[in-house]
Every structure is written in structure tokens, then in C-alpha cells.
Amino acid sequence: MPRLAFISFLLACSTSINAAVLNTRQSDSNATTTVTISQRDVDPAARKKEVAYRHDNFLYNVSQIGNAAAFPMGKIGEERVALAWDQWQVDRNIITADIQKDIAQIKQAIIANNGTLKTLDDYATVLYKDQWLNASPLKPALGSLTNYTLDSFFGGERLVRPYSLYKATDKDAKLIDISDEEAKKIAGSTVAELLSANRLFAVDHTYQADQSTYVPSQFNDKYGPPASALFYLDDKNDLLPLGIRTNVGANLTYTPLDEGNDWLLAKIMFNVADQFHNQIYHLTATHNVGEALHEAAMRTLSDKHPVMAVLDRLNYQAYSSRPVGEALCFNPMGHWDENFHISQIGCRNFVTKHWPTFGAFEPNYLQTDLQSRGLVDESGKSPFKQFPFWDDSSEIVRIQREFFTSFIDTYYKSDHDVAADHEVCAWFKEVRRGPTGPEVEGQGLTPVASFPEKATKKVLIDVLTHNAWLQVAHHSLNAGDPVRSSLTLPFHPGGLYKPVPEAKGVESIVPFLPNATASITYIGFLASFNRPRYRTMDPPRTLAHAYSGTEFLARFAEKEVHNAADKYLEAMSNLGAKNDARKIEENGMCTEQGIPFCWTALNPSYIPWFFSV
Ligand SMILES: [Fe+2]
Known part of the structure; x- marks a missing residue:
């Protein structure tokens, strides 16, 4: 059965798909084997026809969860969205079952504690001790439940987020x-x-x-x-x-x-404000930008283009995030409203308001962004004793850049070669022009700001590196980190359950915190973003394995790409091992992090290589 027909058949007759299909790439157009740049294609006429078909069948619809990137529609667009939803559904079913098992157990612990959480220690112990082991088997980050009252913890949190x-x-x-x-x-x-x-x-x-x-x-x-x-x-x-x-x-x-x-x-009140910012920033700055680039590519690059192969790989399941958010999180009185103090309407407004800045491309390159805020200098040196976020992220970006440098060198000998690739030129033009069509015009959508004008080898490496970094940046904010570290109780509630005090001298903090029921709802919601099973899959669906799947590599005939992928896997795995070994040292600080908790959110051997919901 032709591939497209096979996927359509699956979509038509099932709400979830099996694991074998999950591992296939996200192609939709033909049975392409190996990739090639446009000017080297042996059948340019057929390729032109294929790109035209994709252009006409992957269209722009209105944005979701605020006005940022358009959302796909058209025949191919809708098939992609449906496939992504089904891919998410498999994960969702598994994590939901795990959360239900965990909740049954934690309810017993709360009953044993007289059905309530009376002290701050109850939050750290009853809610977490030997709990959530199905949905969050890595347990809370070391130090996060024991050292949170320290000012060095609070200051340290600024250096990981x-x-x-x-x-x-x-x-x-x-x-x-x-x-x-x-x-x-x-x-x-x-x-x-x-x-x-x-x-x-x-x-x-x-x-x-x-x-x-x-x-x-x-x-x-x-x-x-x-x-x-x-x-x-x-x-x-x-x-x-x-x-x-x-x-x-x-x-x-x-x-x-x-x-x-x-x-x-x-400090808890500050955290309430800060986490709203971080969570909705993640939606604006990572998901929307990644999707916008992929959408433009779907309309301009052949399925055979090496850049398309990479973008497809990184956008596995990507189009599930916003529909799932619309349906289950940011719907009126949905999970977001239930757990956080600024409503889903506020979230949407944040996205719309900050899309031109947080969604901008070049200003948000990792070092450019941190440098503009005075957190590192031009040589990458920070003023802090240690800067754990920068230490991990800059190393990850370095490895990504190395991979993409080999990748681009493999296909383009010179900037002239890049300029002669009319598909890449069209892709850049499409990203800069932004979405068009009657559906999006009424919504007034704008393109990704500050996307480079002209593709050269260096610019392509920069673009692919930053796009890949966005997938990683996502996981420093969403996915497994909230349940283990950034949003643990009692230090990081979604909102205060009493008004902000008008005077100092509060007798107890507990009345400001979610009660036992609301705490379970909150932690359960956060756990639903965790994907612990990915690291144990074969092959693992982790950042380290982004480019080493056999089906992915089968698309590249050039040994240089295989070698670069091997090198990438080794370097990322080494970082993962270093991350796994972190512990609180004798001086009370985490290994090589200088903070009284271990920040492990960017573990390449744990986080997915793609946007998970
Ligand atoms: Fe996300």
C-alpha cells in the first residue's frame, strides 16, 4: 500500500496507532529513500511537481492559543495534525495510567496524615516521599524539597531558569x-x-x-x-x-x-509570578517558532531535501501541542485555570503580545539573548561563580552546531551552492513573509521576526542550530522539569490560595498553599508532561538519539552524515552521563553547579529530541 494511503487508512479507522508506526518518519509525499539538494536531483521536473503539491496542500490556518504561528490545514496539513494527535494519544494513555496509579497511592498517604497537609514539611514529605514513582521515577531533583528555604536556593533558581x-x-x-x-x-x-x-x-x-x-x-x-x-x-x-x-x-x-x-x-509569591512567565514564554518562544519554520518548509522544500529530513525529525509529534493545549489545558475552566492564578485568557494574551520579541529568531540565539541581558559576555564568560543553565545549554548548542556544520558541509561546498538551491531560498522567503491566506489575514498574524534574510552556509548552520536548540530549550521549561524541580511544592504553587498580604507578620504559610486535593491535582497535571518511558525505548527517544535512528539515517547516503551523527550521539551521551552523576556534595552544593539543588533538566539521555506536549 502506498505510504500516504497507509497512513490515511490508519487515521480513518483508529484513534491510536501502534508502536511500529510511531517510529516511522513523518513523510507524506512519496517513498523517498535518500535525500538530495534541489540542484542535484536527477528528476527536477518530478521534484518541482512534488513541491507544488505540498505547497498547495499544506496551508495556513488561524493560530491557536494566542496569535503567534499559524496552524496547519489543507490535506497534508490536516493529516500531519491528526497523526501528531494520535502519536500524543499513545503517550497520554500511558502517562495517565501511571498518574492514576500514583494518585491512588498518594491518597492513602494523605489519609494516613489525617487527611490534610498541616505543615510545610507535610508538603515536602507526604506529597513526595516514595510517591509519583510511576509518572516521575527519577523523583524530585536532589535538594529541591530539603533546601528550598535557603536564599542560595532562590538565587540559584535564577541561574537555572x-x-x-x-x-x-x-x-x-x-x-x-x-x-x-x-x-x-x-x-x-x-x-x-x-x-x-x-x-x-x-x-x-x-x-x-x-x-x-x-x-x-x-x-x-x-x-x-x-x-x-x-x-x-x-x-x-x-x-x-x-x-x-x-x-x-x-x-x-x-x-x-x-x-x-x-x-x-x-519568595513563594515571586515564584508564582515567575512561573507564569516561564511557562507561557515556553509556548511563545519554542513551540511557535519551531512550528513556523517547519510549516514554511512544508510549502517550499521537497520531502527529499536534507533540511526537510532534519526538520521532520525534530518536529515529530509537534502539531499535537497546540490542539492538546486548546482542548485540555487552555480551555475555559480547564487544567490551566484550575491550577494557576492567571487565566488561560491571560496566557493567550501573553503569547500574542510577546510573539514579536520572544518569538524573534536571531535575537534569541542562546548567547545573543543572554549577552543582551548582561548574563554572559562576548567570550561566553558569566559574572556568576557558576551558571548551570549556561554551562549545560552552551555545551548542548556546541554539539548541535558541530553536527550541523558537518551536515551543511556535506551538501554545500560554498555559499554559491546554497544560493543555487532554490528550495532553500524559497524557504527563507516563506519564513520571512509569514503565513498568508484568508484564514490568517483576519487574525493579523505576523511572521517570525528577525529571521535571516539570505541563506549562506554559516546562516544555514545558525538557523538549524537555533531551531534544534529550541527543542531543547522547551525541555528546560516544560516536560519533565516542572514535576521534578521548577514547580515542586511547597515552594512553587500555581497560585496563592489567599490574597497577597496587606501587612507583614503572617503566622503560617500553609493557608496560602493549595490544600491536599488541589496539591494532588497540581502535581498530577505537571506529571502529565513527563515522558519517562522515552529513555527506555529501543531506540531511546532522547536528545542524544536525535540523529541516530536507523530509519532516519537510512535517508542519508553520505557517510559524513553518519559519522557526524555518531559523534553527536557520543558527545550527547557523555553529557548525559555527567548529568546523571550529579549529587549534593559535602559542601551542600550540587556537583559543579554551585547551587544547593541539582538542576538536571537538560539531560540529553532523558529529554526527548522533539517537542513533546
Ligand atoms: Fe511544551
Whole structure:
């Protein structure tokens, strides 16, 4: 049976597909074996016809979950979307069954604890000790449930999730309300002195104060301040908090000089604002950009193009994310509204508002982005004692760049060769022009901003490397990290369950936290993004194995690509082994990370190579 007909048959008669089909590539057009660039195709007429067919049958529909990338439609587009949904459904069924088993067990633990969570320790122990082992067998990240009250933990979290962190400038000195005397007690210097010594850093989530845009959850039971915070480098270059301001109601500034409960609550309140930012940033900056590039490629590149083969590989299951989000997460009163304080409407507005910036291409290259915020310099050196996010991510990007350099060198001897590849030229043009058609015009969709104008060898390597990095960046924010680290309780609730205090002196933090039932719902929801089975599959569906599947490699006749894939697998596996070996050392800090918890979110031997939901 021809391949397309076979897939259509499967889609027509089943809601889920078997594991064998899951491992096939995502081609739709023909039974292509090996790839070749357009100018070397022995049958250019047939190829032209094939590209025209793809162009006419992969169309742009309105965006989903805010206005960012268009969504596929047309015959091929709809088939891709249906296939992706079915691929996700298999994973979903497995993780849901695991979560149900875990929830049955954790309910018993809560009953044994008198049916409630009375203390902060109850959150860390009853909710997690020997729990969630089916859905999250790697258990919570080391230190995450025991060291969260430390200021070095809170500062360290900025260095593993630095999405909003930047080096402070003059205007940031007033971001919190702190006297010279207080600052000196905490940091040994005034804010002005820290600023002029380049030792002051900031996070500012005041934009969340606009409740007409960041509409509160329709459950009306959760709260969160649009917090801002200043951080400073101490004399050992550790990043520590100077203070947090709520920017709402009494507009209190909290500092480490406050009573323990007040200060801990302030950090929890900051986390509520920060995690909204991070989670919806991930939707804007990773999924949408990756999909936009793939969509443009589907309309301009032949299925036989080597770049198409890579994009298809990386976009396995990609078109399930937004429909699943629409149906199950960001639907009115859905999982998002149930668990987080800013509503799904606020999420959509965030995506629309920030698509031109967080979705921009070149400004978000890993180093370019961090450099623009003063977190690394042009040589890649950071001001921090250690910068775990940069250490892991820059190494991953280096390995990706090495692979794509060999890959592009294999197919193009010169920039002239790239310029002569009319499919690549059309792809660049299509990405820059953005989606067209009556469906998207009414929605006013805009293209991915700042995509390079002209393809050269270097630019192609940059583009493929950044596109591949986006898949990885995704997993530093979504997938397995929230359940194990970034959103563990009690330090990272989805919202406060009592209004932001109007005065200091809270007696207990527990009333601000989700109760036992809401905590289980929250952790269960976070666990649904985890894909622990991927690393045990054969072959594993992990980042390390991105380019080493036999079916993928069968498409490349050139031994250079096979060699590059082997090298990539080895280098990524080495990083994975290093990641696996992290532990809390005798000094209380994680191995080579300098923070009191182990950040392992970017483990190439665990995270998928593609966007999982
Ligand atoms: Fe995601």
C-alpha cells in the first residue's frame, strides 16, 4: 500500500496507532529513500511537481492559543495534525495510567496524615516521599524539597531558569523599596554601590499587574502578585536576593531581614509570578517558532531535501501541542485555570503580545539573548561563580552546531551552492513573509521576526542550530522539569490560595498553599508532561538519539552524515552521563553547579529530541 494511503487508512479507522508506526518518519509525499539538494536531483521536473503539491496542500490556518504561528490545514496539513494527535494519544494513555496509579497511592498517604497537609514539611514529605514513582521515577531533583528555604536556593533558581533575569541598570535601582541601611545589612553595600559595581541583577514581572490583559483565573480562588525583585552578587559571586516587591495592594517590599515566614512567603509569591512567565514564554518562544519554520518548509522544500529530513525529525509529534493545549489545558475552566492564578485568557494574551520579541529568531540565539541581558559576555564568560543553565545549554548548542556544520558541509561546498538551491531560498522567503491566506489575514498574524534574510552556509548552520536548540530549550521549561524541580511544592504553587498580604507578620504559610486535593491535582497535571518511558525505548527517544535512528539515517547516503551523527550521539551521551552523576556534595552544593539543588533538566539521555506536549 502506498505510504500516504497507509497512513490515511490508519487515521480513518483508529484513534491510536501502534508502536511500529510511531517510529516511522513523518513523510507524506512519496517513498523517498535518500535525500538530495534541489540542484542535484536527477528528476527536477518530478521534484518541482512534488513541491507544488505540498505547497498547495499544506496551508495556513488561524493560530491557536494566542496569535503567534499559524496552524496547519489543507490535506497534508490536516493529516500531519491528526497523526501528531494520535502519536500524543499513545503517550497520554500511558502517562495517565501511571498518574492514576500514583494518585491512588498518594491518597492513602494523605489519609494516613489525617487527611490534610498541616505543615510545610507535610508538603515536602507526604506529597513526595516514595510517591509519583510511576509518572516521575527519577523523583524530585536532589535538594529541591530539603533546601528550598535557603536564599542560595532562590538565587540559584535564577541561574537555572534565567528567562527574566538581567543585569540591572539605573532605572532598576527603584524596583524595590529598600534603604541604604537595609541594603548594607544584607549585601554589605547600598543599591547604588551594587549597581555601579555591576553586581546588581533584576527580575521585573510588573507587567502582570494589568488584569485586563492578564485576566485572573476564572475559578476566582487564586492570587498572585506582579512581583519584582533585585538580586546581588556577594563577594564569592553567588547570586542572592536583596528584596522582593509585590507591586499590588500595600505594595510591600520584603527582604531577608524580615521574619522567616514573611520572607519565605515573599519568595513563594515571586515564584508564582515567575512561573507564569516561564511557562507561557515556553509556548511563545519554542513551540511557535519551531512550528513556523517547519510549516514554511512544508510549502517550499521537497520531502527529499536534507533540511526537510532534519526538520521532520525534530518536529515529530509537534502539531499535537497546540490542539492538546486548546482542548485540555487552555480551555475555559480547564487544567490551566484550575491550577494557576492567571487565566488561560491571560496566557493567550501573553503569547500574542510577546510573539514579536520572544518569538524573534536571531535575537534569541542562546548567547545573543543572554549577552543582551548582561548574563554572559562576548567570550561566553558569566559574572556568576557558576551558571548551570549556561554551562549545560552552551555545551548542548556546541554539539548541535558541530553536527550541523558537518551536515551543511556535506551538501554545500560554498555559499554559491546554497544560493543555487532554490528550495532553500524559497524557504527563507516563506519564513520571512509569514503565513498568508484568508484564514490568517483576519487574525493579523505576523511572521517570525528577525529571521535571516539570505541563506549562506554559516546562516544555514545558525538557523538549524537555533531551531534544534529550541527543542531543547522547551525541555528546560516544560516536560519533565516542572514535576521534578521548577514547580515542586511547597515552594512553587500555581497560585496563592489567599490574597497577597496587606501587612507583614503572617503566622503560617500553609493557608496560602493549595490544600491536599488541589496539591494532588497540581502535581498530577505537571506529571502529565513527563515522558519517562522515552529513555527506555529501543531506540531511546532522547536528545542524544536525535540523529541516530536507523530509519532516519537510512535517508542519508553520505557517510559524513553518519559519522557526524555518531559523534553527536557520543558527545550527547557523555553529557548525559555527567548529568546523571550529579549529587549534593559535602559542601551542600550540587556537583559543579554551585547551587544547593541539582538542576538536571537538560539531560540529553532523558529529554526527548522533539517537542513533546
Ligand atoms: Fe511544551
